[in-house]
Amino acid sequence: MIEDKELTVLDLLDMDLKDHDMLELCCIAGRKGLVRAITVPDINRPGLALSGFFDNFAWQRVQLMGLGENAYIKKLIEEASIDGLRHLFSFAIPCFIFTNNEKPDAIFLDMAENANCPVLLTELSSTEFMNRLMRVLSSIFAPKTTVHGVLVEVYGIGILLTGDSGVGKSETALELIERGHRLVADDVVEIRCVSGNILMGSGANKVIGHHMEIRGLGIINVTHLFGVRAIRDKKQVQLICNLEEWDTNKVYDRIGTDEKTDTILDVKVPLLDIPVKPGRNIPIIVETAAMNERLKKMGYHSAQEFNRNILRWLESESARAVYFGRDESI
Amino acid sequence: MTEKTTIIKNRAGIHARPAAMIVQTAGKFKSRIFLEKDTTRINAKSIMGIITLGAGFDTEIRIIAEGEDEAAAVDAIQLLFEKRFEEE
Numbered sequence: 439m440i441e442d443k444e445l446t447v448l449d450l451l452d453m454d455l456k457d458h459d460m461l462e463l464c465c466i467a468g469r470k471g472l473v474r475a476i477t478v479p480d481i482n483r484p485g486l487a488l489s490g491f492f493d494n495f496a497w498q499r500v501q502l503m504g505l506g507e508n509a510y511i512k513k514l515i516e517e518a519s520i521d522g523l524r525h526l527f528s529f530a531i532p533c534f535i536f537t538n539n540e541k542p543d544a545i546f547l548d549m550a551e552n553a554n555c556p557v558l559l560t561e562l563s564s565t566e567f568m569n570r571l572m573r574v575l576s577s578i579f580a581p582k583t584t585v586h587g588v589l590v591e592v593y594g595i596g597i598l599l600t601g602d603s604g605v606g607k608s609e610t611a612l613e614l615i616e617r618g619h620r621l622v623a624d625d626v627v628e629i630r631c632v633s634g635n636i637l638m639g640s641g642a643n644k645v646i647g648h649h650m651e652i653r654g655l656g657i658i659n660v661t662h663l664f665g666v667r668a669i670r671d672k673k674q675v676q677l678i679c680n681l682e683e684w685d686t687n688k689v690y691d692r693i694g695t696d697e698k699t700d701t702i703l704d705v706k707v708p709l710l711d712i713p714v715k716p717g718r719n720i721p722i723i724v725e726t727a728a729m730n731e732r733l734k735k736m737g738y739h740s741a742q743e744f745n746r747n748i749l750r751w752l753e754s755e756s757a758r759a760v761y762f763g764r765d766e767s768i
Numbered sequence: 769m770t771e772k773t774t775i776i777k778n779r780a781g782i783h784a785r786p787a788a789m790i791v792q793t794a795g796k797f798k799s800r801i802f803l804e805k806d807t808t809r810i811n812a813k814s815i816m817g818i819i820t821l822g823a824g825f826d827t828e829i830r831i832i833a834e835g836e837d838e839a840a841a842v843d844a845i846q847l848l849f850e851k852r853f854e855e856e
Contacts, residue, residue, distance in 0.1 A: 584810065603795070604813075642808075646816060646819055651816050
């Protein structure tokens with residue numbers, strides 16, 4: 439687990455990335471330097487530095503070497519003008535990454551070995567690798583927070599159930615799982631703000647992932663009990679359902695036209711306050727909220743539409759009233 | 769708000785049983801109670817939360833409480849740490 443945004447090159451190599459995020463990296467030199475930290479989520483192509491121009495050289499960044507850079511290094515070494523390369527290794531560069539599975543010259547690798555600077559190789563093309571690495575780095579360096587709640591996916595909508603301890607978040611989630619929905623994380627949800635406006639929620643810890651605590655039962659393993667259909671690794675938080683004990687003094691939304699939101703990491707998320715009391719089937723309410731949210735996303739707002747229809751009806755009624763002579767003002 | 773810092777003294781750290789003890793103790797109080805390790809803050813009334821902290825031996829933990837009985841709550845939880853959760 440990466441804590442406090444300290445990411446080493448070794449973490450980057452070890453990272454468990456899937457599908458279109460796979461970096462296909464391996465280390466070919468400078469293993470001792472794998473503990474070097476990547477401190478900025480940026481990539482640099484050191485073309486200018488290779489040619490000997492070091493002003494404003496972004497050495498803190500991961501240095502990406504494509505076919506062009508690699509060919510230039512080869513030419514420099516053939517011409518025996520390696521002073522520039524020596525200068526390059528005097529910076530505490532986190533790592534060099536060569537793309538297209540093209541290893542650099544042995545002399546370059548020796549220099550890296552001596553400088554304890556890690557050299558990594560990937561089979562991906564430069565552009566594709568840059569896209570993937572940017573995605574991975576920006577998600578790692580994204581602002582994050584942890585919230586107390588349960589994240590479930592209901593009909594494709596990521597719902598964060600919040601509320602005080604003992605209000606029934608986990609029990610609601612359990613019933614939702616039983617009804618075929620999915621658990622993302624129980625109790626501690628880690629939320630990252632990706633690309634500025636998307637809140638990605640996941641479990642804070644892989645070891646404890648997909649376990650739940652149910653009063654009276656203790657800790658249960660959701661994956662083993664309900665199978666893979668019942669779980670999900672991460673999901674965007676699209677709706678917050680705040681469960682609370684029914685408060686007779688509080689006014690609850692009876693129509694659904696005023697839209698409340700909560701703010702997590704500066705991103706607004708629709709919020710529903712759902713009062714809990716015996717006889718109210720919360721999982722069904724949450725399910726309905728999810729479907730309603732989907733409808734809204736498709737452009738159909740039930741409550742607003744309902745109100746519009748009523749207004750139209752009232753209007754036509756008063757128009758009819760004229761003919762029946764009830765309205766004498768016209 | 770009352771806040772106290774304590775150190776985990778039992779070898780095994782906070783595993784399931786100590787976590788359950790903390791949750792039980794915290795549940796007796798009305799205050800909102802949190803535990804903090806480094807920058808992670810979790811609700812002391814949530815068992816999974818406490819385990820997620822991954823707090824091992826010799827880790828520094830801050831106990832924070834907000835509410836009418838905050839001082840008593842912090843003391844009660846600190847006492848659990850001091851007593852090594854009745855282990856060893």
